[in-house]
Amino acid sequence: MLKIAISTPPQAGDRWTLMKQVGVECAVGGIRLRPIDGAEPEDQPWSLPSLKKAKDAYEAGGIPVKVIESRPPMEKIKLGLDGRDEEIEVVCELLRNMGKVGIPTWCYAWMPILGVIRTSRSISSRGGAHVSGFDLAQMPDRENLAEGTIRNIDGTPVGEQASSDVEVTDEQQWACLKYFLERVVPVAEEAGVNLAMHPDDPPLSPIRGISRIMSSVDNYQKLVDLVPSPANGICICQGNFTLMTDDLPSVIRNFGEQKKIHFLHIRDVQGTPEKFEEAFHDDGKTNLVECFRAYRDVGCQAVLRPDHYPKMGGDSYDDEAGVARLFAVGYLKGIRETVYSETA
Secondary structure, eight states, X not given: OOEEEEEEOSOOSHHHHHHHHTTOOEEEEOOOOOOOTTOOGGGSTTSHHHHHHHHHHHHHTTOOEEEEOOOOOOHHHHHTOTTHHHHHHHHHHHHHXXXXXXXXXXXXXXXXXXXXXXXXXXXXXXXXXXXXXXXXXXXXXXXXXXGSSSEETXXXXXXXXXXXXXXXXXXXXXXXHHHHHHHHHHHHHHHTOEEXXXXXXXXXXOBTTBOOOSSSHHHHHHHHHHSOOTTEEEEEEHHHHTTTOSOHHHHHHHHHHTTOEEEEEEOEEEEETTEEEEEOTTSSSSOHHHHHHHHHHTTOOOEEEEOSOOBOTTOOTTOTTSHHHHHHHHHHHHHHHHHHHTTO
């Protein structure tokens, strides 16, 4: 059965209490993995002592951590720049230490320069709630991209390199990804850690001359075939995958039968890759019941977390203990219990 998690840093608080009360079973670790200047190796956030301390904190709070979704710096890896081998070694050290402390899944992403893009964070939705959205027609020219008007999903501006004349091609991206996977997958496999690739958000390529290769179902198959291994798998973020296909349950069954689904984001949208807005979990384009049946039928036991909640009342978009998150967890838990009871 799918396990319902919340994304949270390893500090107890109201969010932990509320989520345990509504039946959340585990945590997705929001562990900061930015390097600490001048720190000893054992004090870096990906070190064995640091990960063990974080894991112990989650367990003491009653929500054991099953996934790490944060990532150390990887831009040189994605762009094939000098210094990428040093960044890869940090990733390998992270994976080795995750295996040693027993954190089984790492979710990473492959979006050079631009990251997760939104052109608005205040679209009016049901009952006056507010959601984020993307509209390609509202994307400025390259020379104006870094002025701060276009934001990542966390509210930060897109990378400054976005306004340069650099071009990033599909061929370059696949070559860089293969270079990365050939070095990282054997380490993950030996450590007993699953890799889960998050899709591009939006799943659209190119954007202002920058290739985004994790934007189609076919490319996801190419990913898992690129370096074959049980460890080389995917994160199905349903908000993105439902923009890639008109038959998401079939896609779930395809990758589930290959045992490649290692992590799930359950959210929903309305629209197309070129223009969409986030939606409540019961108000998007996805048939969530059929998706859950597909996960059940292929025996998927991955961790799922709801995300990208609407802003309700006094909540903020990143409010881990907010009303929208409580609604999402309860709604998904109800679907899960109903679907799995059908075969009981």
